[in-house]
Amino acid sequence: MWRDRRDRAASRLTVPAFTFDAAQYDAEIARAESDRTWEWHERTVARLVRERLNDEPELLGGWECEPGWVEARPNDRGRIHVSYLFPRRPSAGDDPWLQFVAVLDVPAGDPAAVADDIVRELCDRDPRRQDRLAGGSREAAQQLGFQWPPHRA
Structure with a gap:
């Protein structure tokens, strides 16, 4: 049940309680989480690259790097941006670390390949x-x- 919701834009408006079947709700959440139909090609490739780097940490680990974020930008079609940290993820201490970002071309083809x-x-x-x-x-x-890159001053 959803209840006690208020519309902040219309403070006098009270939204009534809404009751639904918990199993149907869980099924809809699972369906929405697995729905990838909205992804464009580069977004799918970015997701698969991120999953692979996270599932196989030794891929970047051989270079003492750890994966960061991976993204496909809607305004930068044809490429993905992959970040990674060296040496591995920064600790709470004063250990030095660097972030690298690779901007990589994404050719057409099967996203997994x-x-x-x-x-x-x-x-x-x-x-x-x-x-x-x-x-x-x-x-x-x-x-x-x-x-240190001169443009970073």
Whole structure:
């Protein structure tokens, strides 16, 4: 049951209680969670890349990196953005860390095969490329053997 809801935009309006079958509700939530029909090609590839990197941490782990976020931007069709941290996820202490972001082209084709190719392209050689350095600090970059990008000042 949903009850005691109020419309903040219309403070005098009270929404009546709504009762529904719990099993039907759970089934609808499960259906909505598994519905991928809204995804565009790059979004599907980004989701599959993220799942693969999270499921197989050794792929980036060989470079002492840990996956961050992966996204497909609606205003940047044809590419995905993949972030990863080095060395691994920052701790609560003062350990230096850097964030890298790879912007990768997404060709047409079966999304699973395209995602596999992108993961291979990203992980088969050192992904800690200077042109991908996107976050952290100047001091961390120096400590870890990288140059801080001039555009980051």
